[in-house]
Each structure stands twice: as structure tokens, then as C-alpha cells.
Amino acid sequence: MTSLPPVPSRPARLGTADRFLPVWILAAMGLGLFLAVAAPGLGEALHAFSIGSISVPIAIGLLVMMYPVLAKVRYSDARAVAGDKRLLVSSLVLNWVVGPALMFALAWIFLPDLPEYRTGLIIIGLARCIAMVLIWNDLACGDREAAAFLVALNSVFQVIAFAALGWFYLQILPAWLGLSTTSAEFSFWAITASVLVFLGIPLLAGYLSRRIGEATRGRDWYESRFLPKVGPFALYGLLFTIVMLFTLQGQQVIDRPWDVARIALPLLVYFLVIFLVGFVVGKLIGMSYERTATLAFTAAGNNFELAIAVAIGTFGATSGQALAGIVGPLIEVPALVALVYVALWLRRKLFHSPTPPASAPTPVGVAERV
Template sequence: MGFFEKYLTLWVALCILVGVTLGYFFPDGFQFLGQIQIAQINLPVAVLVWLMIIPMLIKIDLKALSGVSKFARGMGVTLFINWAVKPFSMALLAWFFIGYLFRPYLPQDQIESYIAGLIILAAAPCTAMVFVWSNLMDGEPHFTLSQVALNDVIMIFTFAPLVGLLLGLSSITVPWDTLFLSVIIYIVIPLVIANSWRSLVLKQKDGDEKLTDLINKITPYSLSALLLTLVLLFGFQGIQIVTKPIIILLLSIPILIQVIFNSG
């Protein structure tokens, strides 16, 4: 592990601080960037996500995806955690912490919205970041792609009924355009780019060696894009974080507990 990767936690913390600071002092700039979107998907963030995950996707030989069956147990564990544990555990944590323990310290007219937001967050598993963390840990790229794709398919069909069940709603407005477009933007497009790039390189003389050199050259861009994404995301919420730190802190507690619980 290189120096940069070794102290990634420090760089992440610094980028969060930079993002909040810039977002607070230059809100108009971040507001402009935040408005560049399609179906509630921010395009600047999408481009950074491509830069994050293409270095891993380019390692993937689509012909070798049939071999992921040997990871069936791991995939089963992932699906169980994402769909049988995360949404329900977050619902319990949200109801306890936000609906009961922290209720006196939060705006009363926003309690239900905060609970709903936490539940929706847990019911929509991350996709792009899975590629980044897997790449950092030298994870098996074919397994990563397979489980991300499978989770996205499940999310499309289960998001509405699961969130409706946990929120006690008979019907909810499902952003179908956002769900489908997010799969296309965050998975399909970068996968096509990476696979096409991989094929072009392999067709050249000494293709395998050139592919290895290419991966080594573009991998650092993945971490750089990750850090820039953090700056951008926290910049979008800079004013909210600075002006409402107690609310942000209280909302982060159930999220942190769930992350630790699921990781264990």
C-alpha cells in the first residue's frame, strides 16, 4: 500500500473539511454545479464516479463472468445484508434515535422526514463506491461487478414495496426515471467505456503488457476522483452542515451505528 492509500482516512477528512468550507463561502458555485442534473442525478458527480470506477472495470474480462458462481456464498451474504438486514435495522435505529431519543433536540415538523430519509438511504445500496473500495482492497473485480449488477436489479423491483412497508405507506412516489437512469449512468456507461478501452488495448501488440501499464497509470485517478467527489458532495451541503451541526451530528449517529453493525 502506497503512502497516499495508507493515509486515505486523513485525505478523506481533509476533503470533507475543504468541501464544507468551500460550500459555505461559495454557495453560488456549488448551487450551479448542483443544478446540472438529469432526473435528479448530478452529472458532475456522475463524471467523477466514472473516473473512480473505470480503473477497476477495465480489469474485467466479461467472458470470465461465468466464473463468479464460485462466489455464490459471498454474494448470498451481500444480498442478505443489503435487503434483509440494512433497511430493517436502519428503520429500528431511526425510530429509536430520531423518533424517540433525539426527538427533543430536533425540529418537530421534520422528525418524520428525517426518519424517512434514513430508511430510504438504507434501502438504496451504494453501487459506485463498492467498486472503489473493492479496488482499494484488491477485490475480485468480476465478483464485484456481478454483485453490484444483481443488487441494482433487485433495487429496481423491491425499492418501492420495501420503503412503503417500512414507512407504513400504502403507496409512495417511486422515481423510476432516477432508478433506471442511475443504473445506466453509474454501471452500464462506464462498463461499456471500460470494456471497449480494454478491447482496443488488447488488440495491440503486447496487449496484455500494455493493459497492465494502462491500469497502473489510471488507477491513481480513481482515488483523486473519490476525493474530488467528497469535496463536491460536502460542498453541496456546506451551509446546512455549518448552520445546523447538531442536527447533522444527531442524524449521523444511527448511520454510523448501522455501518459498524453491518460491517461486523
Template sequence: MGIFERYLSVWVALCISGGIAFGLLVPDLFAWIAEAEYAQVNLIVAVLIWAMIFPMMTQVNLTSIKLATREPKGLILTLVVNWLIKPFTMFALGYFFFYMVFADFISPENQAQYLAGLILLGVAPCTAMVFVWSQLTRGDASYTLLQVSVNDVILIFAFAPIAGLLLGLTELTVPWATLTLSVLLYVVIPFIAAMLVRWWLLRKGPEALVKFQLRLKPTAVIGLCLTVLILFGLQAQSIVNSPFVMLLIAVPLVLQTYLIYGIALTGAWYLRLPSRIAAPACLIGTSNFFELAVAVAIGVFGITSGAALATVVGVLVEVPVMLSLVALSNRMAPWLNARSENN
């Protein structure tokens, strides 16, 4: 892990603190940022979102999908967890906590907004950081790429329908045009652009692609940090007025992460998957494509919305929680491998 990835929690925490401080000190600056919109898309944040997403998209290798026929069980596991279980458990936990457990502490409007943010996180399985988690658990790099690639292809087609379905259950008016536009702007277009860049670089040799990715890699974290700073700057007054709101949002997020990991690990144990495949499969589902979730929350509900705040809280809690699951995966590796060999 590079210094950017290793200390991501530190950078995010600093940006949150800085965003709140600047939001209180220079509110006019953030008001100007919020007004820099065209067709409900904030132009400044759009640039930062592309900075986050594009480096990750260049890692997708569509030709690796054919490898699924060799060891399909790991792929089946991650697809079932990511698309048939995770979005719905996230909705259930969010609804339970925001509408029942924390109902006395959250206004009805914010209940729906926070739940919407959790839904967007739940419908977006991890795309980039899972390569870091895979490396830390000695996962099979090629198979991890396969899992991520297939999930990304499904994401392009399934994200908007599933998110729209669950968002409709929150009693919010679903702006389908904006939701679809956000997916197009933040998934489809950068994906196509990344594939063209990847194809052009590979014509020069694999080394050219690797060198390009290494040079571009810091822009993802820089874009993420600046986005977090802006989001918390815009939310500064609300956070000061309700300082424990982030804790309330974090509770279902943390529980969801451990729940999904437990479900995926149980499936890996039942399927007798070796650790090199099981660990990445479990961690893809537990981790989130928070860059996309943040982008869509901003595009659909606005840069100052509670939904956007909820997705940013997801960024804050994800890294330390995922590192704990990496440690757990490494502890489980001998048992998973022994069970796989006795198949």
C-alpha cells in the same frame, strides 16, 4: 496501496472541511453548481461520478465467472450476504435509529432522507476498494475478481428493484424513472464502455490494460474527493446548524458494517473457507459501492438532499472501519486456514 488509497480518510476529511468552508464563504458558487442540471442529472457531478466509476469497471472480467464451479462456497456466501441479508439489515438499523432512538433529534422529512441514503449504501456491495482489502488480507486475487464480477452483474439487474422496494417502505415517493435512469447512467453505460475499452486494450496485450488502469486509477479518488467537496459545500449551512447530524448518521452505518462482517465471518467459518477466499467474501459485503450510492442519491433525491449527505457520511466512516476489519481478518486467518485444512 498508493498514496491516494492509503490516505483516503485524510483526503475525504479535508474535502469535507473545505466544502463546508467554501459553502459558507461562496454560497453563490455552489448554488450555480446545483443549478447545472439536465433531466434531474447534475452535469458537473455526473462527470465526477464517471471519473470514479469507470476505472473500477475496467477491472471486471466476465470470463472469470466460469471459475465459480471450482470453489462455489465463497461465491455463495458473498451473494447471500450481499443480496439476501445486507440491504434488509441496513433498512432495519436505519429505521430503528432514525425513527426511534434519534427521533427527537431528526425531523420527519430528514428521517426518511437519511434512511434512503443508508438503503442505497446497503444495496450496493463494494466493487473497487475490495481489491485493496483483499490485497491487505492476502486474499486470492482471481477469486476476489470472480466475486466482484458476479456481484457487479447481479448489481445491474437487482439494484433498482431492491432499492425501490425498500425506499417505498420509507413513505417516500419513489421516482422509478429517475432511479432506473441513474442505474443506467452510472452502472450499465459505464460498464459497457469499460468492457469495450478493456477488449480493445487486451488486443494489444495484458500489459496495455494494466498500464491504462494504473494511469486512470487516481481519477477515481480525485472524482470522489471533488464530489465530496461539492456535496458538503451544498450542505454547509445545514451542517453548521446541526453539527452532530453526521454522528447520528454514522452510528447505524458503523454498527451495520460490523454486523455484516460478523454474519459473513460466521458463514465462512461454518463453510470451512480458507482465509484467501473468506476474507474477501466478508469484506465485499461489509464495504459499500459508495460511488454508486452517492450517484443515485443525487439523481433520485437531489444534490442537496439528506439522502446524498447520508451516502457521503458513509464514505467518511468506511475507510477507518474497513481497515479495522482488515486487521481482524488477518488475525482470524490462522484459525480459518486450520479449520479449512481439517475439512
């Protein structure tokens, strides 16, 4: 691989796997649906392979996916992110004020007659992303250090605020507006376990990898020799996670296609609107493209594992709320892949900054951006 001197963290060329990332994602979705139909017993077996509210197959995929991205973060540089009050305040407002409020509004606008699906969407809006957002941010050439810091910050807020916001959006606010209310109990353990497993483990592994690697062999060896070897596993983990999701939930999607379409429409609107709001905010407050992209993707992503666990634990595995939680990631993955391309287009149009030669004309690949 030829290095690019001005930006050593980006490759000079893309591999086949990265150039055709949307194709591989669609293939993984198709494979998952095929397995769900052809081997229904496999889905049941995977469902049973859980520890508490954590699906072990999905956990394995997410951990494999996140470790290479977090191993690439220069943690010494991430400390500077804490001093960027514009980024921190705008991220907290978008994630914990605008995002949940937008999903609440869309749920009531699109699903006024379907309270179970509506509740499921509201729960998705409360579960802020702590996993896949790192992949989308990396593909869009966002600020890797800022993304890691914001994900950690949102994780703390998730543990503190999730249950309170759930109570507010399902009971207090609907009562104020004269709408029907929903009673729900949120497991503090489910929320904490989600944060610890899907962020804590890979974050600790990535941090220790960089500290130990740089201390023993130096930064040049770590970034030019070690990272290229572990980088492809982010793509493998992403595709494995998608296959597992569609294998686990594909039968429900096939059995209730109209319901899935009703749930998908407000989700698509949500991802697009909150993403564009993030870009507009970043541009207006004068942030660079890299941090603006990070702001937009951390606002648009959701912690689907937590949303599904809460919906199933509170309302049951066959409930409409659980189906809404299941549809969430099935729509989010292709939607945010598409938004990666939108981000790179906005980079040229709004920031007058051409995509680096290493990534043109397609997004920088998750397997090779090291």
C-alpha cells in the same frame, strides 16, 4: 514499479498519495466545507447543474472514479462468480433483507421523535451501493471480479425492488407495528437513471477497455502499461466527488450541526453492524477473505445519489428527508475508509492471512492497485 510475481494485480510499493489516503479525504472534505462557506453562490450554481435527478458534477466525479476500477476487472474470471451460490445468496439476503430491516430498526430507535429524518434514513437503507463500494473493496484487497458482479446484480434488484420495499417499510410494516406511517412516491425513472449512469456507463467503458486492449495489445501490455496510467484517476475522481458533495451540501451541515449529529449516529451504527455481519457470515460459510471482504463492503455501502434524488424529488430540497440523504455520504465516506483498515486487521485475525507486503502496513492504494 517492481512487480510481485505471485499476484501481478498488486503493486510492490505504495505511492505517497495512497499511503496518506485518509489525509487526502479529510482535506477534500475540508475544502468542500470551505467552498460552501466562502462561496455560497458556487453551491447554488452546482445545484442548478443537473439533468433530471442527476447532479452533473457528482456524476462526473463518480464516473472518473469508477472507470479505472472497472477497467481492472478480469471479466472472463467474473463469470465464475455466478457459480458461487454461497456468495450470491448471502449478498442478496444482506442487501435486500438484513440491510433495509436494520436501517428501519435503527431509524426508529434513534429518531422516534423526528419522522422526517427517520424517513430519510429508511430511504438510504433501501438504496444499495453501486458506485463507491468498488473503491472500498479495491482498497481492502477484496475480490474485484466478485464485486463487479454483485454490484451489477444489486443494480437489477434496485430497479425491481426499491419502490416495493419503500412502500413496505414506510407504510405496511409501521402499520403492522402500530407506528406512524409515511406516504411516498418513488420515481421509477430516478431509480433506473441512477443505475444506468453510475454503473452502466463505467461498466461498459471498463469492459470495452479490457476487451479491446487485450485483443489489440495483449493482457500483459494492458495490465502492466495501460492500467497503471488510468489507475490514479480513481483517486482523483474520489477526491473530486467528496469536494463536490461537501460544496453542495456543506452549508446545511454547518447550519444544523445537532441535526447532523442525530442523523450520523444511527448511520455509524449501521455501517459498523452490517459490515461485521458480512464478515461473520463470510467466515461461517467458509468463503475466502477476498470474497468475504467483498460481501461485507457491498452490504455496507449505499447509493447516496439515488437516496438524495428520491428524497428531494419526493419531499423537497429543504426537507428533513433530503438532509438525511445528504448526511448519508458525508458519514459513509470516512466510516468506510476506516472499515478498510478494520477489514485488513480482520484478515490477519480471522483468516490468518497476513496482508501482502505490497499493502502493509496500509491498505492497497486505489491509485496503484493494478
